[in-house]
Amino acid sequence: MRLRLFALGGLLLVTGCANVKPWERSALADYTMRGDRDPLGDAQNEHIWFSREAASGGRGVGGGGCGCN
Amino acid sequence: MSRIRQTVLMVSALALGLSAVQAGQIKVGDVFPNLTQFQLEGQLPQDLKGKVVLVDFWASWCGPCKSSFPELEKLYERYASRGLVIVGINEDTKSVEMADFLKKNPVSFTVVRDAGQRLVAAANVASMPTSFIIDQAGQVRAVHNGFHGEITVKQYTQEIEELLPAQHAQR
Numbered sequence: 001m002r003l004r005l006f007a008l009g010g011l012l013l014v015t016g017c018a019n020v021k022p023w024e025r026s027a028l029a030d031y032t033m034r035g036d037r038d039p040l041g042d043a044q045n046e047h048i049w050f051s052r053e054a055a056s057g058g059r060g061v062g063g064g065g066c067g068c069n
Numbered sequence: 070m071s072r073i074r075q076t077v078l079m080v081s082a083l084a085l086g087l088s089a090v091q092a093g094q095i096k097v098g099d100v101f102p103n104l105t106q107f108q109l110e111g112q113l114p115q116d117l118k119g120k121v122v123l124v125d126f127w128a129s130w131c132g133p134c135k136s137s138f139p140e141l142e143k144l145y146e147r148y149a150s151r152g153l154v155i156v157g158i159n160e161d162t163k164s165v166e167m168a169d170f171l172k173k174n175p176v177s178f179t180v181v182r183d184a185g186q187r188l189v190a191a192a193n194v195a196s197m198p199t200s201f202i203i204d205q206a207g208q209v210r211a212v213h214n215g216f217h218g219e220i221t222v223k224q225y226t227q228e229i230e231e232l233l234p235a236q237h238a239q240r
Contacts, residue, residue: 023160
């Protein structure tokens with residue numbers, strides 16, 4: 001019984017993964033969803049990371065996630 | 070059968086059931102659904118029977134859709150007289166977004182809005198835009214996922230030329 005409850009709980013967790021269809025991605029495609037929408041903020045973060053961790057770059061992925069093409 | 074095995078089977082069956090709900094996209098050879106059955110907003114062309122139809126699913130927020138519109142318009146201007154019909158199916162949730170887009174990207178082919186997103190769900194398109202080229206018998210002859218500039222235009226042209234009746238030499 002406990003095992004079944006555990007399995008059912010697991011299934012409920014699985015339903016937490018939403019499958020957003022391509023035609024439902026209008027909000028995801030919005031400009032405000034872009035990771036690189038604030039160039040000044042990005043430059044400041046880059047400076048901080050470089051100064052503190054000697055880390056640089058790693059911002060190669062662009063786009064808002066609309067999945068277009 | 071042990072209780073553990075029973076539970077594993079039950080969970081697997083449920084998971085399989087969930088995945089089966091995902092129907093596939095309309096593919097080449099399928100008969101395209103009748104557009105009149107989906108309560109689309111706007112005026113559909115009177116008679117699509119016996120015509121070569123390009124159905125294009127698009128939305129104002131989709132970048133490649135914007136690039137595709139001038140090319141679709143050129144195709145329409147070139148082939149409308151030979152019987153090509155283009156129907157743009159808009160998937161915006163607000164009609165004002167579609168209107169704004171069309172103001173900036175005017176076209177002369179038919180554009181209707183799938184306000185309830187019923188048609189797109191039935192077609193289950195894999196990306197935006199997605200277009201289908203449908204022959205005179207209503208059968209899907211080509212599916213284009215996305216718009217890839219000249220490559221897609223070349224494919225459209227070839228497929229449409231193959232389906233349209235040969236043009237008589239003009240004197």
